[in-house]
Amino acid sequence: MLEVLRIPQREFLWNILWCLFVFSIIFGCILDLTGGLSSTFSIGRSSISSNMSEISGAIRERESLCLRLTLSNEVPIRAALLFAEGIFDSECYTVHPNGKESAELNVNFCPAKNVFAELFIKVFAGYSIERQLRVFEVNQVLPRFVTFVQIDQSIAQQKPPECFVSFRLQSRIDQLRLWICENFVFVDEEKLQNEPSLVSESEGNDGGKKLQLYFFCTRNQEMLYINWDLNSGEFQFRHNDIQNVTDLIQSMCANMNVRELRSRAHFPTILANVKNIVESMDERYQVNERLSSEMVERINFVRECVVRAEDMLVIRDFSDARKLYGRLTILNKELIGQKTVRMAARKELLDGLKFLNVSIDQFARLRVGEPSYSLIKECRKAIANDNLEALPKLFEFGV
Structure with missing residues (x-):
């Protein structure tokens, strides 16, 4: 009688286990359909450009660059790893969001050096009930002077720099614009040529035209003035960090193919x-x-x-x-x-x-x-x- 009762109990247990297995497969398929694929991962140059402009408008509140990572299918981002050579103090930069789960993640960072780097980003996404996370990868190119943000003249005059380097530069303005577009992240070449607010050509006292640009360095919280008298060729960098000025001069001369340059350095x-x-x-x-x-x-x-x-x-x-x-x-x-x-x-x-x-x-x-x-x-x-x-x-x- 006991042996007869054990057989139905075993079959009942096996049926329960089989139902659980089928349910887990169906539930996993549903999560895969709603979780998103690597092709839906959206991050690009436009995201970084928009975040750079936000920093220039709130200069007193932020002391770093902001990179916005988004997933268009609303899958929450659990973590992000940023790999780059020469811009972080350690091998990588890790971000774990602590707040509410969201498909957007703002990563604040500040490169330690003025180097051209390619940023390798790995994003771990998935719901909290999942035992495995999906990994999305994307690359982002960072120009050499990504920490310099375009600002208005009214903001730049609040803290004018005391140090400067002046020299004569006989070159075309198109070469300077091309150098700015290649080494700064805030604007492209077409916008630099067509937008009058970015390049200020003011009439000097002697009737000559002067090009004036103003930047803010998020690394050391210092202003940068770029002044160029287009008639006399007198060029001036005004900035209090000598290391940044050396990088600017060496990069500009290499880009413009300047073989010899004499300057006056006042620090x-x-x-x-x-x-x-x-x-x-x-x-x-x-x-x-x-x-x-x-x-x-x-x-x-x-x-x-x-x-x-x-x-x-x-x-x-x-x-x-x-x-x-x-x-x-x-x-x-x-x-x-x-x-x-x-x-x-x-x-x-x-x-x-x-x-x-x-x-x-x-x-x-x-x-x-x-x-x-x-x-x-x-x-x-x-x-x-x-x-x-x-x-x-x-x-x-x-x-």
Whole structure:
């Protein structure tokens, strides 16, 4: 009787399992039909362009770039991975939305360097009840100066930059427009030529035309002015970050095929630091030499005490030997303290020399061709001849 009852129970359990299996297959097919395919993933240059313009309108509220990722079939985005070479501090940039599930995701990021990069984006999408997520991939090209955003003149004048680099540029305005279109993300070439609000050609006092552009750098929160007198050829970059200015000059000259460029570079803070280092360099050398000589004297005195203490031990004069070893202990503590002071003075001296070398490289990159090589050569010669007072003048006016 028991065996007869077990058979229907087994069949009943198998039927339940089979129904669950069929239901899971049907439910998965429904999710696949509503979940979207890779072809429905929509992100492009237009999305980035619209987000760039939003930053220029709310300059005080945002300190980064905004990339909007959207899925047109309303599948919620669970995470996004951004891969690029040279613009992130780590290998990739990860974003996990914490709020309500949505098919849109705004990714705020700020490239660490001015480099041309291709952004590889992976988006993980799916509903919260799903055990597996769908992965969508897309590539986005980032121009070299994507962190510079076009702004109006009224906003730019709120915080005018103090530093500038001026030089003469004999070139056509079409070349400058082409360089801007290739290296900035806010506008294309056709819009730059046809939109009068983007290129301001104002009548100067002498009747000549001037081209003026204003940007805001989202990385360091500094303004950038680009002024160009079209008649005289006088060109000027006004920006407080010397590294950005060097990148701008090198990129523009390479794009316009400029082989030689002489310029005047006015960076008051850097030049003041160079003058302070130059004025204190002799004193630092003297302090380093004095500490080295004092340490040599103490080391010789330590050797003498060691020899005398060993002699006292040989003749079994333990009282004098104890005194000599006590003196050695005191000398050892003094040497440790003096070495700490000497290493700090040496580090300060090396930091000053390193700052001078970095400044030489930066100010040389503000020139192109022979003026750049000549500046490096003259600066090295001034350092070798102990003529450091000539460095600030060489930095600002070149050779």
